[in-house]
Every structure is written in structure tokens, then in C-alpha cells.
Amino acid sequence: MTGQDHYFTARPASADERRTIRVRLAGRDVDVETAGGVFSPDHVDGGTRVLLDEVPAPPQHGDLLDLGCGWGPLALTMALEAPQARVWAVDxxxxxxxxVRRNAERLGLTTVVAALPDDVPDDVRFAALWSNPPIRVGKEALHGLLARWLPRLDDGGLAHLVVGRNLGADSLQRWIASELGLEVDRVASARGFRLLEARAARSRS
Structure with a gap:
């Protein structure tokens, strides 16, 4: 398997391929299923952990987005912390x-919707977006991804992106501000990662 194959694996994992690990999400220890062919199948990776440790709890209502969800640590945390919100896990x-579907069912989380990008209705706007984006797909693909989803923040919505310090975090921050017109700040730096916060402007009515 090459370094990018886990972004595009089409076939669901068989029972023999799936394994259960214990992780800490939303302040509790939970058992989740993972498998090879997805990002960080053995643990919550360092970048995702920085985001989980540093970002406040998500809004309690509305639509929330985990962009590039993998097996679901961000989406599951959002659903545990905001049980009244609808959480979109997109990959x-x-x-x-x-x-993600298996893990949401295992944890009794009925508000998680795991979906391909084109299956998210165009009129859905997000009160929060959390992502450990797939930097290694290349700059052009990454920019296309963010240009598609960041403008779908609702009025006053917040996006939090965790990016490796040596993988272009600072240049990405500048690109989001200049090309997408969002206010974006570095709000944390830990363990070799930057946490960026992008804000949608509130509409004036």
C-alpha cells in the first residue's frame, strides 16, 4: 500500500480485517473498530489529538462537519459532545x-451521517467544521477540497484545521485568507502541529 492509498480504499473492511481498539474521546474511554486502509488505524494520531485537546466543544445545534473523517475520531467526538446536532462525517x-457508521452505532450515536462528498445536500451549511486535512494529496487537491467546503460555513461558523508545522501550515493559513476571504488565525501550536481557526463573516441584515 502506498502512502496515499488509504484516501481512496473502496471496499469496506471484512470482519477478519476489522479490529477493535480503545481510545479516549470526549473525556471517556470507548472501544471503536478500525482497519487497515484508513488513516491512522491503530490510534488517534497526533494532529487529531491536538485538535481534540485544543478546540472548545462544538455548537449544540445545527450541522457539524468532520472533513476527511477516517474511522471517525472527530465525528464521534462531535456527536458525543453535541448530541442535538447533526454530524456529517465526509470522506x-x-x-x-x-x-464510522459501525462506530456510531456501537456508541449509540444516531445523529452521525457518514457520506461521500457528493451525497451532502448543497443547501447544508455548517456551524462548525473540524478537519485533519489530507495534506499529502498535494497542494492543488487540498486547495480544491478546502475551497469546496470552507465557504459552506454558516454565518459566524468556525472551522478548525490541524496541519503539520513542516507540512505547509503557515502557507495554508495565508492561502485561506487571500483566496477564500476568511479570517484565519493560528490559535494553538503543539507537538509539531499548528491549529488554524477560520471564521465565516456574519451577514449584515
Whole structure:
């Protein structure tokens, strides 16, 4: 398997391929299913952990987005912390989406919707977006991804992105501000990662 294959695995994992690990999400220890062919299948990776440790609890209502969800640590945390909100777990990897669905069911989370990008209705706007974006897909693909989803923040919505310090975090911050017109700040730096916060402007009515 190459370094990018986990972004595009189409086939859900078989029972023999799936394994259960224990992780800490939303202040509790939970058992989740993972499998090879998804990002960080053995643990919550360092960048995602920085985001989980540093970002305040998500809004309690509205639509929330985990962009590039993998097996679901961000989406599951959002659903645990905001049980009245609808959480969209979006990925191009069908194996990852299957694992998110299994993990949401395992944890009794009925508000998680695991979906391919094109399956999210165009009129959905997000009160919060959390992402450990797939930097290694390349700059052009990454910019296309963010240009598609960041403008879908609702009025006053917040996006939090965690990016490796040596993987272009500072240049990405500048690009979001200049090309997408969002206010964006670095709000934390830990363990080699930057946490960026982008804000949608509130409409004036």
C-alpha cells in the first residue's frame, strides 16, 4: 500500500480485517473498530489529538462537519459532545465511512451521517467544521477540497484545521485568507502541529 492509498480504499473492511481498539474521546474511554486502509488505524494520531485537546466543544445545534473523517475520531467526538446536532462525517474512502457508521452505532450515536462528498445536500451549511486535512494529496487537491467546503460555513461558523508545522501550515493559513476571504488565525501550536481557526463573516441584515 502506498502512502496515499488509504484516501481512496473502496471496499469496506471484512470482519477478519476489522479490529477493535480503545481510545479516549470526549473525556471517556470507548472501544471503536478500525482497519487497515484508513488513516491512522491503530490510534488517534497526533494532529487529531491536538485538535481534540485544543478546540472548545462544538455548537449544540445545527450541522457539524468532520472533513476527511477516517474511522471517525472527530465525528464521534462531535456527536458525543453535541448530541442535538447533526454530524456529517465526509470522506472519499468507503471503508472509512463504513467504519464510522459501525462506530456510531456501537456508541449509540444516531445523529452521525457518514457520506461521500457528493451525497451532502448543497443547501447544508455548517456551524462548525473540524478537519485533519489530507495534506499529502498535494497542494492543488487540498486547495480544491478546502475551497469546496470552507465557504459552506454558516454565518459566524468556525472551522478548525490541524496541519503539520513542516507540512505547509503557515502557507495554508495565508492561502485561506487571500483566496477564500476568511479570517484565519493560528490559535494553538503543539507537538509539531499548528491549529488554524477560520471564521465565516456574519451577514449584515
Amino acid at each position: 472519499v474512502n468507503e471503508r472509512a465511512l463504513d467504519l
